[in-house]
Amino acid sequence: NAGVTQTPKFRILKIGQSMTLQCTQDMNHNYMYWYRQDPGMGLKLIYYSVGAGITDKGEVPNGYNVSRSTTEDFPLRLELAAPSQTSVYFCASSDGLAGGVSADEQYFGPGTRLTVT
Amino acid sequence: AQSVTQLDSHVSVSEGTPVLLRCNYSSSYSPSLFWYVQHPNKGLQLLLKYTSAATLVKGINGFEAEFKKSETSFHLTKPSAHMSDAAEYFCVVSDGGNTPLVFGKGTRLSVIA
Numbered sequence: 001n002a003g004v005t006q007t008p009k010f011r012i013l014k015i016g017q018s019m020t021l022q023c024t025q026d027m028n029h030n031y032m033y034w035y036r037q038d039p040g041m042g043l044k045l046i047y048y049s050v051g052a053g054i055t056d057k058g059e060v061p062n063g064y065n066v067s068r069s070t071t072e073d074f075p076l077r078l079e080l081a082a083p084s085q086t087s088v089y090f091c092a093s094s095d096g097l098a099g100g101v102s103a104d105e106q107y108f109g110p111g112t113r114l115t116v117t
Numbered sequence: 118a119q120s121v122t123q124l125d126s127h128v129s130v131s132e133g134t135p136v137l138l139r140c141n142y143s144s145s146y147s148p149s150l151f152w153y154v155q156h157p158n159k160g161l162q163l164l165l166k167y168t169s170a171a172t173l174v175k176g177i178n179g180f181e182a183e184f185k186k187s188e189t190s191f192h193l194t195k196p197s198a199h200m201s202d203a204a205e206y207f208c209v210v211s212d213g214g215n216t217p218l219v220f221g222k223g224t225r226l227s228v229i230a
Contacts, residue, residue: 004160040126040222041222041223042121042207042209042219042220042221042223043161043207043220045218048217050215058217090160090161092160092161105163105166106161106163106218108160108162109160110158110159111160
C-alpha cells in the first residue's frame with residue numbers, strides 16, 4: 001500500500017513550457033486534491049475532485065487544469081508556465097466518509113518541487 | 118468565510134519541556150478544526166481533528182488540542198517535547214460539507230537538546 005504517490009519529485013521549467021504533474025492513490029478514495037505551498041505560507045487549494053469525472057475549482061485555479069478519468073489518478077496540468085507558479089505542489093486524497101472535505105483526514109503525497117525560470 | 122491565524126511563526130523549546138502552539142480561527146458555522154504536521158521534505162500528516170464531539174482532542178505522538186469556542190482558539194499542546202517533534206505545524210479550519218480546508222501559515226517548532 002503506497003498511499004499517495006507523485007511524480008516527478010523535482011522539475012525545472014522554462015517560461016511558457018507546459019507539463020503535467022502526476023498523482024496516484026491506491027486507497028480507493030473518492031476525494032482528491034491539489035494544493036500549492038509557497039514559502040512561509042500555508043497550503044492553497046488549486047482544484048479538487050469528489051469522484052471520477054467530477055472536478056471543481058479551489059482557491060487558486062488560474063493557470064492550471066485537471067481531469068479525473070479514474071478513481072486512482074488525478075493529474076494536474078500547467079499550461080504556459082509562469083514564474084508565479086514556482087512552488088511545491090502536493091496531491092492529497094480522502095475517503096469522503098466522514099462528511100466530505102470538511103471532516104475527513106487527508107492523506108498527502110511527498111510533493112513536487114517546481115521551479116519556473 | 119473561515120480563516121485561521123497561527124500566532125507564532127517559530128517556537129523553540131528544550132527537549133523534555135512543554136510545547137504550546139497557538140491557533141485562533143474565524144468561522145461562520147460550527148467548524149471542523151485540524152492540526153497537521155510536516156517534517157522536512159515530506160507531505161503533511163494529520164495529528165488530530167475536532168468535529169463537534171469532545172472539546173479536548175487527543176492525537177498521535179502525545180499531542181492534544183482544546184477547542185474553546187468563547188476564545189475561538191484551538192491551541193496544540195504536548196507535555197514533553199522530543200527531538201523528533203521538530204517540524205512545521207499547520208492549523209486548519211473548515212466550515213463544513215464540501216467547503217475546502219483553509220490552512221494557517223504554519224509554526225516551525227525547534228527542539229533543543
